[in-house]
Amino acid sequence: MDTRFLINKAIEARKKAYAPYSRHKVGAVAVASDGGLYTGCNIENCVFLGECAERVAIYKALSSGAKKIVKIVVVTGNKKLSPPCGICRQVMREFNPKLEIVVANLQKEFKILTLQDLLPYSFGPDSFRLGQD
Numbered sequence: 001m002d003t004r005f006l007i008n009k010a011i012e013a014r015k016k017a018y019a020p021y022s023r024h025k026v027g028a029v030a031v032a033s034d035g036g037l038y039t040g041c042n043i044e045n046c047v048f049l050g051e052c053a054e055r056v057a058i059y060k061a062l063s064s065g066a067k068k069i070v071k072i073v074v075v076t077g078n079k080k081l082s083p084p085c086g087i088c089r090q091v092m093r094e095f096n097p098k099l100e101i102v103v104a105n106l107q108k109e110f111k112i113l114t115l116q117d118l119l120p121y122s123f124g125p126d127s128f129r130l131g132q133d
């Protein structure tokens, strides 16, 4: 799927961000293996609970029945391209260790990363209980 199209979709999703505390708005779009697109934005809370845009998009996809996410596009307002946080990386790892991650800015500059770049030597479902009695 065209990267520019997906970046535009993530920019649209970012407009719905609820980020009154950090003022750091993020938009995302998760692409499922069947081609389904699921958008997300970050949603903060006055007790400083917060959900990242990536996780909102991934959870929307999974709760809609998607089985695998093949790509996620993330847009922030930072000119410097900003990669996903550690918690999001671990959530991504659960559903596809080979996930492609496109980080982009509002100028539509982008960089393509892989989860392997961002979370090498990771712990995943296949590591769970391995080697235990």
Ligand code: THU
Pocket (backbone or CB within 6 Å): 019, 022, 024, 025, 026, 041, 042, 043, 044, 050, 051, 052, 053, 054, 083, 084, 085, 088
């Ligand atoms: N945030 C995201 O939505 N995605 C990231 O990858 C990093 C951080 C959000 C969480 C919080 O609402 C705000 O950005 C500042 O951390």
